[in-house]
Amino acid sequence: MSLVAEDVLVRYGARRSVADALRRRPPQAVPAVDGVRLSLDKGTILALVGESGSGKSTLARCLVRMQQLAGGRVTADGVDLTALRGGQLKAFRRRVQMIFQDPYESLVPRQCVRDIVAEGLAIHGVPRAERDERVDAALAAVGLTPVESFLDRRPFELSGGQRQRVAIAGSLVLEPDYLIADEPVSMLDVSVRAGVLKLFDELRRTRELGILLITHDLATAVHVADHIAVMHRGRIVEQGPATQVTQSPAHSYTRALLAATPDLSFE
């Protein structure tokens, strides 16, 4: 079971100047993702590492079918995402969940935690009677205990780490197979980062979740990921087991990233 990108190509149109438009020059297309092959297996954590603008988030959007491809395809367990319609697409949306970088913006400020987490259940037609129980279980799974003390709170009453946990609970409640997490810890304090990363590790083991962890920090990646893929200018320049990529990097860009990563084990 895996989520696979095959030679995925995404182009963004660059802006044309008025002069170019008058001369009817076609807009220049910038390849944001340039022929990427990637496979996310269930029960593993794959870290996607690279600097801003390297195409990490665009690739993530391709994997959840939020982005039109200019070439290649994305398949979930062998089925092309573009072939999904109606009920199948809805089922796919349940199975693949996404978490965003900023827990201050990704939660609706007026909703309480109970409603935020239950929203997905309502959309996917889970009977009302079942919802409360599943919300409780999801909140407990992300470590927001005692659950009763969190249910009626609103996002502004929570810390950054707690908010990110609510966002994760909102995706877990649907029992997905894959989690696409776009910089899930970069807005959080170091003291709570480890907790969220540990939670990912636990979910991989206990729920066989396949997690794509997008980050620009190789030190974070090496701590939780089984595999690391390094992305640069829309291409994956290196991919391999986490410790191999960080300890014997094959590509010069990976070496540059390593050199720029601040590290406590400095000489």
Next chain:
Amino acid sequence: MSSLIGVRDLVVEFSSGVRAVRSVSLDLAPGERLALVGESGCGKTTTMLAMMGLLPAGATVSGQVLLDGKDILAGGEATMRPHRWSDIAMVFQGAMNALNPVRRVGAQIVEAVRIHGGSRQDGKLRAREVLDLVGLPKDTSSRYPHELSGGQRQRAVIALALACQPRILLADEPTTALDVIVQDQIVTLLRQLSDSLGLAVVLVTHDLALVPHLCDRAAVMYAGTIVESGPCADIVRRPRHPYTRRLVEATPDLAGRRPLTSIPGAPPRLDLPLTGCAFQPRCAEALESCAGSAPPLTDLGGGRTRACHLLEVTA
């Protein structure tokens, strides 16, 4: 050590009743680089704003800010203003929002120079100089902030801080929104500027891993007080306060051999009075007596201080 700027027993209480800074003292020598490290909400930024006299109206401040031995806090705006930007400048958190979006970068630098007594011509000259200092191309002067990348914007904010040739630069989380490659460039830039201009730097950060790359000394803050200070390399290798130890353990290293641990619990509420050691409820090593009285910051020798009741574990 001759102190360029010193903070003595600084206490800041906001009108909401939050006592964000609870007695902070620190010293900075000319050209020295100090890191102020801690979780969000521990009073790092408030300490910096107090040093600039930029706290919101309604905040109660006590203590001293000594510049060349003279208290500039006591006289309020009248004593602070001649020194703000001319002696002490600040790089504010979030380069995205620190620049005026509807004015060209050059004009913003000129404005800073003119407010502090220079002519328009001085300002234009200075704008060219500082943009060059921070490694931005000449035409940046005529650009709007939205035309710059995140890293360029951060450089422009640093250039703006250098406009009036300050001796002290307070850098509040200057790299938080940037990716590692750009972060590395900005840290290198700050180090070079400090070396070449003899600029004293205070780096405010929550990322302990960043500290040894830029700073000589580090002070770790928790709940509005400094709990440990000393030479950077020393603090990171041999932290002597339990909180610093937990921070080091929570920071991922590239070797990936250590298991990561988070710090259980949350920092205390700062709108309530604290009794005893502020870290005690989260401290695994705490003794009963830790809840009784707040530990004083004591000198451990070798330039290190620590505020903890526990006996030192000598490993």
